[in-house]
Amino acid sequence: MDFDPAEAFGAQSAIRTLRLLRLLGEAGTEGASLAALVRQSGLSKPTCRRLLIALIEEGMAVQDPTTRLYSLGREIYLLGMVAADRYGIHRVALDSVTRLAQKTGDAAFLQVRHGEEVVCLAREDGTFPLRSHVLKAGDRHLLGAGAGPLALLAALPEAEAESYLATHARALAERYPALVPLLPGLVREARERGYSLNRGILFPGSWGMAMAIRGPSGGVEACLSLAAVESRMQPDREPELAALLAAEVQLVEQRLARESGPPTPLTSPTRTRNLP
Amino acid sequence: MDFDPAEAFGAQSAIRTLRLLRLLGEAGTEGASLAALVRQSGLSKPTCRRLLIALIEEGMAVQDPTTRLYSLGREIYLLGMVAADRYGIHRVALDSVTRLAQKTGDAAFLQVRHGEEVVCLAREDGTFPLRSHVLKAGDRHLLGAGAGPLALLAALPEAEAESYLATHARALAERYPALVPLLPGLVREARERGYSLNRGILFPGSWGMAMAIRGPSGGVEACLSLAAVESRMQPDREPELAALLAAEVQLVEQRLARESGPPTPLTSPTRTRNLP
DNA sequence: AACGATAGGTCCACGATATGGACTTCAATA
DNA sequence: TATTGAAGTCCATATCGTGGACCTATCGTT
Known part of the structure; x- marks a missing residue:
């Protein structure tokens, strides 16, 4: 720091x-x-x-x-529970994470965007004994780095994604050297497919899949994701996993829409100094 | 401060x-x-x-x-969501708050003990148009001050409650002058009944009822409570409300017991300085 | 429209406060 | 019983934080 x-x-x-x-x-x-x-x-x-x-x-x-x-x-x-009144997504999304872990047998996550970072809010493990422990609650990664962050990046308006990549190329290259050349392709892929796929780019053998959650106002602030060892995320299982993700994402989106009587303020955390 | x-x-x-x-x-x-x-x-x-x-x-x-x-x-x-992995009770208790608010039509709360204080973690309103707004998420009161804090105090081992009252008499008297003389009686009542009742002591006309939640290890760390205008908490409705509370408390306790594979560490937040 | 009152916000000279190099202690490994 | 690495602490020093004084904006009042 x-x-x-x-x-x-x-x-x-x-x-x-x-x-x-x-x-x-x-x-x-x-x-x-x-x-x-x-x-x-x-x-x-x-x-x-x-x-x-x-x-x-x-x-x-x-x-x-x-x-x-x-x-x-x-x-x-x-304090966090108090703040949750305002920023909370867990109330509508945590049980989706649990269900995903149960149904897939693998690890499921809730991740949220926070400026240029993506924070992992919750992790739930399934019963399958080979587990990827590359991601846990509290971990932060730059947009694009990993299945979840990739889904969030791909879900951004194209212009915004471009400018993010331009601005943060250096930081990305520093933290995730192998990633940068692949990113544009991965983003395109994710856009076309509707979900992102990380085939062990950040950690060999640890694969991930994620789908963005759109808020009632259209903005994207969170995603659900899955992680597993390579062998559990091959093309044969891919449609099944994607369908489970899609169902839970849709459920969360519905719940968000329903409870958006008072629309959640989603202002950026950056501050403009008051000038004299 | x-x-x-x-x-x-x-x-x-x-x-x-x-x-x-x-x-x-x-x-x-x-x-x-x-x-x-x-x-x-x-x-x-x-x-x-x-x-x-x-x-x-x-x-x-x-x-x-x-x-x-x-x-x-x-x-x-x-940060709070990360800490929730360790200290969280909301995952097993929040929907009880919601149900209580729905079924009673009044305001329902989840409160947790934190040392000598009781913090309101969540509030959910029912549909009844006359509402007590004396308590909201984030509010802190001393043990004993209000229905929730009273339930938590009454659920403590008798010796502990005594010593708390002795130690904090001054602070209680300062913040809640009307309360102190009534406290011993209220605590006894709450113990006998199994739930606490605050008949507008802290704020005239604002009544409350609460029941403590016992963890798997027997310790008491949280409670569910209800608040309403005086007329909605008269003896006629009391048994009904108490039954609803009891049902939800039991549910939460079951859920706590079930998920206590890794027993939650509930150590006190006070720190002993390392001495030379 | 001029006024007073209340609240938000900022400046900067001074000195109380936080700093980090150097030290001690402890536990684990060789 | 040396040796290494990490946890934890001390204290003289100068850096960093402090708060009195001041400015500005926005009210409600006459």
Whole structure:
């Protein structure tokens, strides 16, 4: 993360604290070690630790006394549930994830777009014993990187997708070197098919499939996805999986439409500074 | 809130930022004005504003451009969903809230205990036109203050409840003056009946009823509750409402038991400093 | 339309506060 | 029992955050 000094505006440690919080989110249920957080945050060890203590004292983080790993605290859950009134999609989508996992036997996910990132909100495992553990709740990837992010990218208006690719080519190439040359083709494929397919591009042998969820206003903010080992996502099973995805996506879309009495505000998180 | 300087340990502004975040949580969906946040936090206006900007830049808060009110941002929702893997009760309890609201026609709530506080996680309104708006998602009250908090207090082991009352008498008296003398009686009543009843003690005319949810390990962490205008909670309707509550509580408890393959860690959020 | 009152927002000199290099402690591996 | 790597802590220093003072916008009132 490392700080661009320009973005510190008298709130350095506030920003640092909040970024740490986000890193804890990415660490998910397992948690993260102090060393890992130091590395990822670019902070010094004492600073990192001090901020973690503050997070812990406020209930926003916890440290496992035996493993010493840090993870999100209950306070964050409580706040998140309050925020869910506004941003929530889980109420209409979580049980679809569960059903997908049950019916397919593989891992199913709910992912949402958040600016240029795609965040995995929920993962549910099926019963099949060979499982891909490449994606878990809290993981974040750039649009396009993985089946879910690919579905979301492909569902964007073409102009928007183009400009995203142009703007983020560098970042994509850095984080996912193998991906960039393939992306335009994958996006086209996904558009034609109606769902995306990731044939082990990011992690060999880990395949994925995803379909975007369109909100009542037409915007795309989330997707359902599946992940499995290569052998479980061959052409023979593809239509079956796609049909299951399609059915659940349709269900979620209906539920979204029904409850959109008060239309969800979906404004971008970027802020324009008030100028003098 | 105001700061006990002793608790600042080189993380003043981190703590301040996180407390602000919590205040935003309490403000719920409506949001809070800068002035309100300044008042509640005890911070100076510039400091408050600066920290809010930091929160906004990190996506953890948003400001409505027309009303200028601040509220929780989408990032908090995302983090909360990740934390839900660990602390979540909503997956097994939210639809009970919905059903209660539908069947009773009144407002139904899910509240959880968090240390000495009880946080309202969700509110769902029924169709009856006279509604109590005394409680909304994000609101926090001390154990004992209101139907839900009362049910949770009454469900505690007797010794624990006693010691809580002893320790927090002052705080209770300060925030809820009318309540304290009545509390012991109310708690006893609730224990005998199996559910709590608040006959407009905190807000005249706003009545409430609640029943605690017991986890598989026997601990009590949450409750379902109902609120209505006085006339809708008279003895004639009481058994009916209590039965509905009991049915949903039982359902939630069953679901909790079923999914407790990996038993939910429910450790307290307080931290013991590592001593040299 | 001029006024006062209330709230949102910002500036910047000062000093309290957060910083990180250096250190200690502990557990696991060799 | 050395050795490595990670967790955790101390404290002198200067950087970063602070809040009094000020500006502006938007009301309701006369």
